[in-house]
Amino acid sequence: MAAPVVRDAIHSAGPAPWRLRLTFGLDLTLLISICALQTVRFTGLILHEWLGLAMVGLVLAHLLLAWSWIATQSRRFLTLQPIRARVNYLLNLCLFGAVTAVIFSGVLISQKAIPALTGRNPAHEMDLRWDGLHNQFSAIVLLLAGFHLAINWEWALAAAQTIFRRFLDRPR
Numbered sequence: 001m002a003a004p005v006v007r008d009a010i011h012s013a014g015p016a017p018w019r020l021r022l023t024f025g026l027d028l029t030l031l032i033s034i035c036a037l038q039t040v041r042f043t044g045l046i047l048h049e050w051l052g053l054a055m056v057g058l059v060l061a062h063l064l065l066a067w068s069w070i071a072t073q074s075r076r077f078l079t080l081q082p083i084r085a086r087v088n089y090l091l092n093l094c095l096f097g098a099v100t101a102v103i104f105s106g107v108l109i110s111q112k113a114i115p116a117l118t119g120r121n122p123a124h125e126m127d128l129r130w131d132g133l134h135n136q137f138s139a140i141v142l143l144l145a146g147f148h149l150a151i152n153w154e155w156a157l158a159a160a161q162t163i164f165r166r167f168l169d170r171p172r
């Protein structure tokens, strides 16, 4: 079911509210960034690391915009809840854990951004254990982000239709 903010926007004739546009734009940026981070060759290592660090801000903003959902669902989790709501909550929790883990491991193997920020020389040899974990956490993030998108697909579709309605409704 679409969230109230999307439902209200769909039934109003005016432009999409700024909060909906902000949330949708942020989510799209997060999705594209996660895909772009999957191979270092696509961006180069410097951009990979800075984009990876920028994910901290993007994820925090995403959580802030979803805060009322997070607070409500956290309170309700221990009460009688439909299975879908529980699965969704646990999925989001795992996704948050996996994103934290991939950024943390990235910081530990950093060759460019962290040395530039701290003024220290990069390690001569990368810690292969953390490097391997970084890759594995990244694969988990990709998988869980796919499930996250699938479970919120109706919201994403309704938001896109609302935001791009002006272009879609234009007479040809």
Ligand code: HEM
Pocket: 034, 037, 038, 039, 040, 041, 045, 048, 049, 050, 051, 052, 053, 055, 099, 102, 103, 105, 106, 107, 108, 109, 110, 111, 113, 114, 131, 134, 135, 138, 139, 141
């Ligand atoms: C959500 C955030 C991130 C994701 C999804 C991600 C994902 C990945 C993936 C999939 C690889 C392997 C790519 C390949 O083999 O071509 C990789 C490599 C790497 N990442 Fe990240 N990364 C993230 C954040 C970071 C951050 C914040 C840093 C450091 C500040 C970082 C540093 C590195 C380094 C140094 C490598 C190269 C490892 C090597 O040469 O074996 N990453 N990352």
